[in-house]
Amino acid sequence: MELVCPAGTPAALRTAVDAGADTVYCGFRNETNARNFPGLNFSTKELHQGIDYAAARGSKVLVAVNTFAQAGKTDLWREAIDEVAASNAHAIILADLGMLDYAATKHPDLRAHLSVQAAAANADMINYYADEFNVKRVVLPRVLTVQEIAAINAEITCETEVFIFGGLCVMAEGRCSLSSYCTGKSPNINGVCSPPGSVKYEDRGSHLESTLEGITINQYPKGEAAAYPTLCKGRFESDGEVGYVFEDPVSLNAAHLLPQLQQAGVTALKIEGRQRGKAYMAQVVKSFCTAVDAVATGRSVDLDAILAPLTEGQKTTKGSYQKTWR
Numbered sequence: 001m002e003l004v005c006p007a008g009t010p011a012a013l014r015t016a017v018d019a020g021a022d023t024v025y026c027g028f029r030n031e032t033n034a035r036n037f038p039g040l041n042f043s044t045k046e047l048h049q050g051i052d053y054a055a056a057r058g059s060k061v062l063v064a065v066n067t068f069a070q071a072g073k074t075d076l077w078r079e080a081i082d083e084v085a086a087s088n089a090h091a092i093i094l095a096d097l098g099m100l101d102y103a104a105t106k107h108p109d110l111r112a113h114l115s116v117q118a119a120a121a122n123a124d125m126i127n128y129y130a131d132e133f134n135v136k137r138v139v140l141p142r143v144l145t146v147q148e149i150a151a152i153n154a155e156i157t158c159e160t161e162v163f164i165f166g167g168l169c170v171m172a173e174g175r176c177s178l179s180s181y182c183t184g185k186s187p188n189i190n191g192v193c194s195p196p197g198s199v200k201y202e203d204r205g206s207h208l209e210s211t212l213e214g215i216t217i218n219q220y221p222k223g224e225a226a227a228y229p230t231l232c233k234g235r236f237e238s239d240g241e242v243g244y245v246f247e248d249p250v251s252l253n254a255a256h257l258l259p260q261l262q263q264a265g266v267t268a269l270k271i272e273g274r275q276r277g278k279a280y281m282a283q284v285v286k287s288f289c290t291a292v293d294a295v296a297t298g299r300s301v302d303l304d305a306i307l308a309p310l311t312e313g314q315k316t317t318k319g320s321y322q323k324t325w326r
Contacts, residue, residue, distance in 0.1 A: 008274035036191030153265035166272025
């Protein structure tokens with residue numbers, strides 16, 4: 001299976017490639033990509049340099065233009081698509097229907113992948129994108145079990161890519177709307193979830209309080225590690241109980257499920273983390289390269305001890321791959 005790794009900066013791209021990534025994905029330094037944070041992403045010149053660096057070492061580059069174009073501002077997204085088409089990138093990752101149509105019409109030879117942002121979670125939807133826009137691969141949303149992925153792959157002709165490590169963002173439901181309400185910035189449109197300028201930590205004496213644009217997201221007793229205040233990982237009171245209503249502050253780790261994902265017909269395995277640094281990238285990519293090679297030869301590798309220090313809150317979950325509801 002192909003290992004697809006994040007690159008938030010040119011340095012991270014080089015690190016991922018050197019660590020053995022088959023493919024690296026990145027985005028432009030603007031609202032067209034869903035990780036639009038200060039200090040991250042690529043200029044057009046940096047993208048071309050990164051593609052050349054990867055190609056010289058046998059790796060491919062995907063470019064994410066995966067937010068939704070705003071009314072009256074579609075030129076920015078179309079220009080991004082044109083820039084990807086003019087580069088030697090292996091493929092573009094798109095979510096917006098209009099932009100998929102633009103790419104398919106103006107750049108029919110540009111390989112298109114469907115972003116997780118599109119939330120294509122059934123075979124009929126995936127086949128529609130493949131038939132109408134010649135989409136070659138779909139990044140499946142993090143809401144499916146291995147069995148559901150296998151059932152989808154049995155009914156489609158395009159490739160599937162699934163997340164195996166990192167954040168658990170679903171990005172196509174109410175949590176992002178709530179985040180937008182708090183900050184005025186939409187993860188789906190502006191590419192910004194919990195922008196740094198909206199985040200604040202305050203020592204209240206008995207506890208540390210984290211807020212998002214003045215709205216309390218969590219309170220941490222003395223000695224408890226504080227997570228970054230994204231609304232979906234906030235701790236709230238519901239039905240008289242205090243807890244993580246939407247999602248626990250933990251990382252996805254599906255390393256133990258690689259053999260099952262291979263049997264389910266998955267083409268590519270995706271690591272999340274374009275905000276992460278070079279040391280993180282090197283360790284995670286090397287670890288999963290080892291694991292993927294082991295699966296291909298029928299061996300098993302336990303990555304728990306290696307990956308645990310790199311996870312959020314030192315905790316992991318298999319997420320919806322093994323669904324449990326509360």
